[in-house]
Amino acid sequence: MSAFGTVVHLIYLGCASAFVIGLHLMNAPATARRGNRVSAAGMGVAILVTLAVLIDDGRINAYAAWALGLGTAAGTVAGLVAARVVRMTAMPQLVSLFNAVGGGAAALIALGDHPATTQAEVTGVLDVLIGALTFSGSLIAAGKLAGRVPGRPLVVPYGRAVSVVLALLAAVMAVLVIGFDGGTPALWGAAVVALAAGVLLTLPIGGADMPVVISLLNACTGTAVAMAGFVLGSTPLIIAGALVGAAGAILTKLMADAMNRPIGAIIAGGYGTGDAVAVAAGSGSAPVREITADDAAIQLAYAGKVVIVPGYGLAAAQAQHEAVALAQALTERGVEVTYAIHPVAGRMPGHMNVLLAEANAPYEQLADLEESNPGFARTDVVLVVGANDVTNPAARRPGNPVSGMPILDVDRAKSVIVIKRSLGHGYAGIDNELYTDARTAMLFADAKAGLSALLAGLSTYAR
C-alpha cells in the first residue's frame, strides 16, 4: 500500500472512531449535542479525505465531476432547508425521508458499479434489494406520517400472493446476477422488484405501528449502506452501516416490546387505524364522572405531587406548550410535577420527549415507563392528556387486545383526570377501564383547549 493509501486508511479509522464516540456521548442529554458534533466532524473529514483520493486518483472525467458537484450541491441545499424549517411534530416524516434517500443512494451505488467478483455480485444484489425496498417503503411511511397517504391499513388485493411472486422474482434476479453474470440489467430488475415490495409491505401497516416501522426501515438502510461498503471495499461505509443497523435493530425491538406485539405481526399489518374515531361524549356503556376545568384546576393546585401523562392526542393537537406552561405554573406553586412518557407515546421512538423539550420542559422532569410506575401510588393527581391504550388496566389481564402490553400504572394514583375529546377507542379498539374507575374524572375537551382552560382556572381560583 502506498504511503498516501496508508494515511487515508488511518484517517478513515479515526472517522469511524468518531462515529462510535459520537453515539456513545448520546447516552446522556448533557453530552448528546457534543456527540452529534463529534460524529459530524468525523463525517466532514471522511468526505474531504475521499475527495482528496478522488483527485489523486485522477480517473474521474469532467462530466462525472459536474454530475457529482451539482448533485451534491442541490442535495445539501435541500437537506439543510428541510432540516431548518421542519416543525418538531413533523420530525418522524423527515427522518423517514432522510432514511429513504440514504437507502436510495446505497442502492444506486451498486447499480452504478459493474460487479466484477462474486463478492461484489452477492453484496451488490443485497445492497440493491435492501436499499430499494427501504427507499420506497420509507417514502410510503413518510407519506402516511405526513397524512398524504391514508394512515389506516390499506388492504392490497391478493397482497400475500403478490408478495410471494415478488420474493420469487427477487430470488430469480439474484441467481441471474450471481450465477449467470447477469450484471447491471439483472440488478435493475432486482431494484424494480424491491421497490414494488417496499410499497406493498408498508401500505397495509397501520398508523399505530409507525414507531416500529421507521425503526425497522432505519436498520435496513444501515444494512444497505454496509453492503455498499462491501461492493466498493470501503471500510467507513461498512462500519457506519453496521452501527446504524444495530441502532435500528435495538429500537425496533424496544418499540415492539412496548406494544407487546411480535415484529412479524406488525409487518403483516392490518392493525391500528391511525385515524381517531369520534364518538359523542358520554356514549360509553359504563357511567363516567365528568369534571369541569375549574374544579380540575383547583384539584391540581392543591396537590402535592402531579404526574402528567402525554399521549398521541397531545402531539396531534400540538398542545406541548400548554402542557409545559401548566406544569410550570404548578411547579411555581410548589407542586412536584413530572411527565410519565410511554415508549410509544409519539409517532417515532422518543418523539414525545422532543416535543416537550421543544416547549422547554426540563429533562429532569421527563421520566420513562420504568422510572414512573413505582411513583404512581404516591401521586395525588395524574393528568392524562390524549393517551389511551397505554393507561388501560385491562392490559394486566389476559384475553383482550392489550393484554401483556406494558402500561403506565395510572390507576394506582389517588385520583386521575383525563383530558380527552370523547370516549372514543384507542388503536386497540376496546373500552379503557380507567375511564370508568371511581377515582377517574373526565374533562371532555381537545388537548390544547383543555390545558388552556386548566391554566386559566388555575390563575382565577388558586392564587
Place this chain on the structure above:
Amino acid sequence: MSPLLLADLTVFTLALLVGFEVISKVPPTLHTPLMSGANAIHGVVLVGVLLLAATISTPAGYALLAVAAFFAAMNVAGGYVVTDRMLAMFRSRS
C-alpha cells in the same frame, strides 16, 4: 472467500456488536435524536458515491451519479443539522 472479504466481514461483525453495546445505553428520552443522528451517520454513503464517481463514463451513469449524490448529500447535511437542532432543545432546569 478472499482475505479481503474476510477482513471486511470481521470489521462488519465487530462494528455491529460495538453498535449494540453503545446504543443500548441510550435512554428513551433521546431515542428520536439517536435515530436521527444514526440516520445522519448512514449519510456516509456520500463517501461511496464519491468513490463510485471515478468509474463512471456513460451518460446514463452521469445521471445515476447525480441522483445518488443528491440523495446522499441531502441525507448527510440534513441529518446532522436536524439532530443538532433537536438536541439544542434538551435543556436542564436553569
